[in-house]
Amino acid sequence: MRAEIIAVGTELLMGQIVNTNAQYISRGLADIGVGVYFQTVVGDNVQRMKESLRIAKGRADVIICTGGLGPTQDDLTKDVLAETVGQRLVMHAPSMDKIEQMFQARGVPMVESNARQALMLEHSEPLANDTGLAVGVALTHEGTHYVLLPGPPKEMKPMFDRYAKPWIVSRMESVQPLYSVMLKFAGIGESQLEHALIDLIEAQGDTTIAPYAKEGEVAIRLTTRAVSEAEAQTKLQPLEADIRRRVGEYVYAAEDIALEEAVLRRLADQGRTLAVAESCTGGLLSDLLTNIPGSSAAFAGGIICYTNRVKHGLLNVPMEQLEGVEAPGAISEETARMLAEQVLALTGADYGVSVTGVAGPGESEGKPVGLVYVGVAARDGETTVKQLQQFGNRETIKLRSAKSALYHLWKRLNS
Amino acid sequence: MRAEIIAVGTELLMGQIVNTNAQYISRGLADIGVGVYFQTVVGDNVQRMKESLRIAKGRADVIICTGGLGPTQDDLTKDVLAETVGQRLVMHAPSMDKIEQMFQARGVPMVESNARQALMLEHSEPLANDTGLAVGVALTHEGTHYVLLPGPPKEMKPMFDRYAKPWIVSRMESVQPLYSVMLKFAGIGESQLEHALIDLIEAQGDTTIAPYAKEGEVAIRLTTRAVSEAEAQTKLQPLEADIRRRVGEYVYAAEDIALEEAVLRRLADQGRTLAVAESCTGGLLSDLLTNIPGSSAAFAGGIICYTNRVKHGLLNVPMEQLEGVEAPGAISEETARMLAEQVLALTGADYGVSVTGVAGPGESEGKPVGLVYVGVAARDGETTVKQLQQFGNRETIKLRSAKSALYHLWKRLNS
Numbered sequence: 001m002r003a004e005i006i007a008v009g010t011e012l013l014m015g016q017i018v019n020t021n022a023q024y025i026s027r028g029l030a031d032i033g034v035g036v037y038f039q040t041v042v043g044d045n046v047q048r049m050k051e052s053l054r055i056a057k058g059r060a061d062v063i064i065c066t067g068g069l070g071p072t073q074d075d076l077t078k079d080v081l082a083e084t085v086g087q088r089l090v091m092h093a094p095s096m097d098k099i100e101q102m103f104q105a106r107g108v109p110m111v112e113s114n115a116r117q118a119l120m121l122e123h124s125e126p127l128a129n130d131t132g133l134a135v136g137v138a139l140t141h142e143g144t145h146y147v148l149l150p151g152p153p154k155e156m157k158p159m160f161d162r163y164a165k166p167w168i169v170s171r172m173e174s175v176q177p178l179y180s181v182m183l184k185f186a187g188i189g190e191s192q193l194e195h196a197l198i199d200l201i202e203a204q205g206d207t208t209i210a211p212y213a214k215e216g217e218v219a220i221r222l223t224t225r226a227v228s229e230a231e232a233q234t235k236l237q238p239l240e241a242d243i244r245r246r247v248g249e250y251v252y253a254a255e256d257i258a259l260e261e262a263v264l265r266r267l268a269d270q271g272r273t274l275a276v277a278e279s280c281t282g283g284l285l286s287d288l289l290t291n292i293p294g295s296s297a298a299f300a301g302g303i304i305c306y307t308n309r310v311k312h313g314l315l316n317v318p319m320e321q322l323e324g325v326e327a328p329g330a331i332s333e334e335t336a337r338m339l340a341e342q343v344l345a346l347t348g349a350d351y352g353v354s355v356t357g358v359a360g361p362g363e364s365e366g367k368p369v370g371l372v373y374v375g376v377a378a379r380d381g382e383t384t385v386k387q388l389q390q391f392g393n394r395e396t397i398k399l400r401s402a403k404s405a406l407y408h409l410w411k412r413l414n415s
Numbered sequence: 416m417r418a419e420i421i422a423v424g425t426e427l428l429m430g431q432i433v434n435t436n437a438q439y440i441s442r443g444l445a446d447i448g449v450g451v452y453f454q455t456v457v458g459d460n461v462q463r464m465k466e467s468l469r470i471a472k473g474r475a476d477v478i479i480c481t482g483g484l485g486p487t488q489d490d491l492t493k494d495v496l497a498e499t500v501g502q503r504l505v506m507h508a509p510s511m512d513k514i515e516q517m518f519q520a521r522g523v524p525m526v527e528s529n530a531r532q533a534l535m536l537e538h539s540e541p542l543a544n545d546t547g548l549a550v551g552v553a554l555t556h557e558g559t560h561y562v563l564l565p566g567p568p569k570e571m572k573p574m575f576d577r578y579a580k581p582w583i584v585s586r587m588e589s590v591q592p593l594y595s596v597m598l599k600f601a602g603i604g605e606s607q608l609e610h611a612l613i614d615l616i617e618a619q620g621d622t623t624i625a626p627y628a629k630e631g632e633v634a635i636r637l638t639t640r641a642v643s644e645a646e647a648q649t650k651l652q653p654l655e656a657d658i659r660r661r662v663g664e665y666v667y668a669a670e671d672i673a674l675e676e677a678v679l680r681r682l683a684d685q686g687r688t689l690a691v692a693e694s695c696t697g698g699l700l701s702d703l704l705t706n707i708p709g710s711s712a713a714f715a716g717g718i719i720c721y722t723n724r725v726k727h728g729l730l731n732v733p734m735e736q737l738e739g740v741e742a743p744g745a746i747s748e749e750t751a752r753m754l755a756e757q758v759l760a761l762t763g764a765d766y767g768v769s770v771t772g773v774a775g776p777g778e779s780e781g782k783p784v785g786l787v788y789v790g791v792a793a794r795d796g797e798t799t800v801k802q803l804q805q806f807g808n809r810e811t812i813k814l815r816s817a818k819s820a821l822y823h824l825w826k827r828l829n830s
Binding site for chain 1: 431433439442444458470691693696697698701702706710716717721722724729761762763777809813
């Protein structure tokens, strides 16, 4: 089944927003085994929208449009599809009721154009909008499947996941559902991981192995079609076991969660708390941790010791260790060790993690960009320090250093 | 002049990466007055790439391709264009020299496929790649302009900005260059700003007014065509003056820099330093500040006081102020004030900024999600605290709170 995604919106063509919808839908279609052959972006223009639909009809089995379902005169997607397939637009009563109720609840008179959001094609199926007002449309016409979704991601994503994907699956010749397992890795690069699994990746058949890499983390998704959960397990388990035999030490979760969430969960399970002393990561490590709801159960806080004055004044690192020709300096194993131990002592946390290094763009203390030390201190154990060499620009080095710190803590929590 | 952007890469169709290149190029083309009518994404497939070029040729004057210029067998964009326009590929000697030198410098033998990156069409112009190895291509054939750019953004962006944009401008009928002014705003929302300027926006003609909003900041770009800088000034200055008369108090820069950079520059100019005490922003404020190279000149560091234990233990807030039925609590004007004053005193900085509030998803201390207090303490002045009500999810509330803290500091630095 060949798919094409058409995103409608002049704001995309002006570069005011990024087409994240295309990525989201592409990934979702990949999950159900539908290949996307083209993505197109077209403005809010009837003639060009028609042309895009005509081209897509010639080369795709399923066409997914996002955008242009709203109440304004610029929202034309339903009108264009209706004209293209020769059907009338009709009112979807439950959607109309919902719109009227919403305006009543707000105590605001309904502007008439809002009724446009309840329109659907006369022979189409409605797709419910759980997070907004514009109803979606699913339609099969002359062998081509059409799906119209809203543009705002917070409306598009639930409609796509809950209603459009199952509808597309119902239209596929093979209706064997997909089962998948996500393995998330830390402490290993994408190319190193691929190298360790290259024979499995090259030999993949019915069960696929897809590596992903983003924002300092690497993941592998194993996917297969099966008639039942049990059959899926018999296909996926040996492969997962083989992968774990090779690179299991780097697996931190068998679900799609960030490393910081895995660390926080493990800490909470153990009833332990964490404090951090951040130099070169400058708050990013704390920011990642506190993006996780409920993080305060295990994350106490920390100190951003960006200058030597703060390393000395708040974290008691002796000035003679930080400065001077013979001194190890702020970027050293000694300082990483002391920062981790001191932040633990000062906050009363069970674990103290430190990061000190050169984020760039220039070198510091005569040390090269990317040189980073990560320290892990434990209330009831020894302090360990790792020396790392990161590559990339300032923000990449900060991110990779923060993830490395989390990884070394993770290793300690599991040792 | 009508443009079409074709991004080449199966990883885009698989949803592994987002097509940020299309946004970047669209915005750059808008800046020089070129309208993008379509964006397309196609995989690494000769037949489908040819089809995309053929369709684009029928509806665009300039076609910009990104991706597929690398060394591997999947990198086919130059081959496809060469076949489409009936030209041979030839070696661009300076690019070849550069590739050979790079391998020599690394002490690694050159894999032969790397030579592909030095290829160009025989009647094309090379576009230099200042940050990578694959040379770009600019070509006019049968009245259509073609530009081939690399896919990795760090190579694409400099090539597009430095070489492709000027080349496209040189191909435009109107060669009056564009001049623009960017005004950046903080402390005012996009809709509020638009409302204040709506008559100017609606009356815009030759000189355009484009509002942008992203990541907690709002910007306006004024753009005009003129034969000279002097003529541009006479067109732009009255408009800028009018805007500043209305909303000038919210303008923090007349160039495209982030608020944190404007704050750091102002601090450095005044020879002052800043320390922060972050509760609900959890490190994000420090992270934003330390993303700016050279931030250590003005940013000393701070304390992530995520728990009451840290607010009390490190920042000396009395427990009876934080906890108890009658206590103001951690999320209060009193605590914001004390956090700002204490972090200033502890670090010896000139300014102390604090943020405490409810990032959500759940309420805290019986206080609603989005309630945030921002404190600003100064070594030689009084402490001010602002109460804010933010909206959005956890990460949005963190970001808007961090930006609000920066804005209130900015106001103080300019008062």
